[in-house]
Amino acid sequence: MTYRALELRQPAPLPHEAELRAEVRAFLATEEFVPLCDAWLAGHDPCFSRRLGVGGFIGMTIPVRYGGHGRSVLERYVVTEELLAAGAPVAAHWIADRQTAPLLLHYGTEDQRERFLPLIARGECFFSLGMSEPDSGSDLASVTTAATPVDGGFLVTGRKVWTSHAHHSHFMLTLCRTGPAGESRHEGLSQLIVDLQAPGVDVRPIALLSGEHHFNEVVLDDVFVPDALVLGTLGAGWTQVMSELAYERSGPERLLSTYPVLAELVRAVGPAPDAARAAAIGRLVAQLVALRRLSRSVAAALEAGETPLVEAALVKEVGTRYERAVTELARLQLPIEPHLGAGGRLEELVAQAILAGPGFTLRAGTSEIMRGIVARGLGVR
Ligand SMILES: Cc1cc2nc3c(=O)[nH]c(=O)nc-3n(C[C@H](O)[C@H](O)[C@H](O)COP(=O)(O)OP(=O)(O)OC[C@H]3O[C@@H](n4cnc5c(N)ncnc54)[C@H](O)[C@@H]3O)c2cc1C
Incomplete structure (x- = not known):
């Protein structure tokens, strides 16, 4: 057996890290909130997210031409550390800022970037993750939500579960089947941007242990998704x-x-x-x-x-x-x-x-x- 070592980078501290931390702390000092544990999931406050966006602390790694701030991943890291350490209510924009924006930058069309990225950077457009299903969690390749081609787009039918904040989000990036699974089962999967206000979308609450509502079951019944909202390449959803x-x-x-x-x-x-x-x-x-x-x-x-x-x-x-x-x-x-x-x-x-x-x-x-x-x-x- 051949073992491999992980090669870990050791990035140097940022030259202006202290100033950046001070900027975030100065912003937080003007805000009133009760610090929370797990605030990036439990602290959903769209108004806070909008103010954070105005302050330039969302969409930091999005290029300026798409309404972002053209900063580095490590600069964003510093800002998110400060926000989490303070227990600030950052849940509303968290997923869009953390992973939808980089995905759009990498795989999105120019129209998708121009439409979504400025709104994400302003803290005005929130995304949910539509990956898990009632019978698909760890084994994500087994998702059965299906997108059937129709004139101008797809009709999507299926059920997603544990969808954090789908009841407040504008869109759900949805992993679904658009073709046969192939031997590896990783083929034929695609990512579609589903408008959570579209006809045929039913968002149903699933209560947490504490009684709070953050989870949902999202039932999709022949939801029309235009071709323009397919993210990346059809069939390349797994990658x-x-x-x-x-x-x-x-x-x-x-x-x-x-x-x-x-x-x-x-x-x-x-x-x-x-x-x-x-x-x-x-x-x-x-x-x-x-x-x-x-x-x-x-x-x-x-x-x-x-x-x-x-x-x-x-x-x-x-x-x-x-x-x-x-x-x-x-x-x-x-x-x-x-x-x-x-x-x-x-x-x-x-x-x-x-x-x-x-x-x-x-x-x-x-x-x-x-x-x-x-x-x-x-x-x-
Ligand atoms: C707080 C929270 C927020 C979430 N938000 C979202 C969301 O927004 N969007 C979304 O799509 N999903 C979300 N999820 C779902 C989450 O991704 C799944 O719960 C997770 O992937 C596990 O899937 P499952 O619950 O179906 O468990 P299963 O896959 O059914 O696993 C059950 C148990 O079996 C074990 N197991 C399964 N397969 C193996 C294996 N091959 N080897 C060893 N052990 C195995 C698992 O470790 C686990 O202990 C959220 C979950 C939580 C708890």
């Missing part, structure tokens, strides 16, 4: 979706969903914790530093135009385990009784983290699947 997953799995949101808990824990134990507590918290901080380096190295690879799927899977697997470890440590270190509406900041944040925690290691691909990808990438499987 396209894989490139999207490198963005989806590797960013700071895979390490920082529970950062507000860690920050509040540090405040709660005060400047002189006993040695055992200091060691336990210090270990978490050291792990975060290492994970951050790994995640930044993937950002640098994305910047270089690569598709670092194996490294992204590693970030996702280790990072989401870390996010849950933060919650566990906070719960064990202090005599708190976490529950929603508890009043105390730490109790509230830990309760949010406990309720959201089961999803960390499932969404965007489960830990078992991530381990398989890493094992194959390293040549050990």
Whole structure:
């Protein structure tokens, strides 16, 4: 058996990183919001997203000619870190900014770029991800939502599930079958941009453990999608979706969903914790530093135009385990009784983290699947 090593980039700190962080912090200081755990999924606030867009903090990597800011992936990384660390309500625009915009830049037509990218950069156009189906999650190639060609476009029929924020989003990038699966089952898949307000779209809520509504089942019944809203090449949906997953799995949101808990824990134990507590918290901080380096190295690879799927899977697997470890440590270190509406900041944040925690290691691909990808990438499987 031949093992392969991962070659991780070590990008230098950005020369103007401190100024950029200060700009985001200055923006956040003018905003009123209650910091949340998992804010990139739980904190849906379209008005906040619009103000963030006006501030120039969305669409950072979109070229200026499409209404963006022509900044680098690593600059965007700094901004998203600051927003997540503050627990700011960034969910509305998150998916469009993180992965739809890069996909449109890579695979979209000029008309699609001109139509969607300026709106995304202004925080005015939100996308959902239509990948999973009732019988298709880990085995994504088995999707059965079908797009049948008709005059001028396609009629799409099928069911998507676990579709975060489909009830607030404008569009859903939908993975569907447009042709036979072939031997690999990766053929005949395509990505269509479905207008969630179109006739035949029915968005039905699925309640979370906490009773909140962020998930949906999206039923598509002969929904017309014009040819102009096919993303990329018909039949190349598998390759396209894989490139999207490198963005989806590797960013700071895979390490920082529970950062507000860690920050509040540090405040709660005060400047002189006993040695055992200091060691336990210090270990978490050291792990975060290492994970951050790994995640930044993937950002640098994305910047270089690569598709670092194996490294992204590693970030996702280790990072989401870390996010849950933060919650566990906070719960064990202090005599708190976490529950929603508890009043105390730490109790509230830990309760949010406990309720959201089961999803960390499932969404965007489960830990078992991530381990398989890493094992194959390293040549050990
Ligand atoms: C918070 C959250 C938000 C989400 N948002 C979206 C969204 O917006 N859009 C979207 O399309 N989807 C979304 N999802 C769905 C998510 O992508 C799927 O839950 C995930 O891919 C797993 O699929 P599944 O739930 O069908 O589980 P299954 O694929 O049925 O897996 C069940 C269990 O079997 C294990 N398993 C399956 N296959 C293997 C294997 N080959 N080897 C080892 N173990 C295996 C899995 O690890 C898992 O533990 C979201 C999920 C969550 C939790």
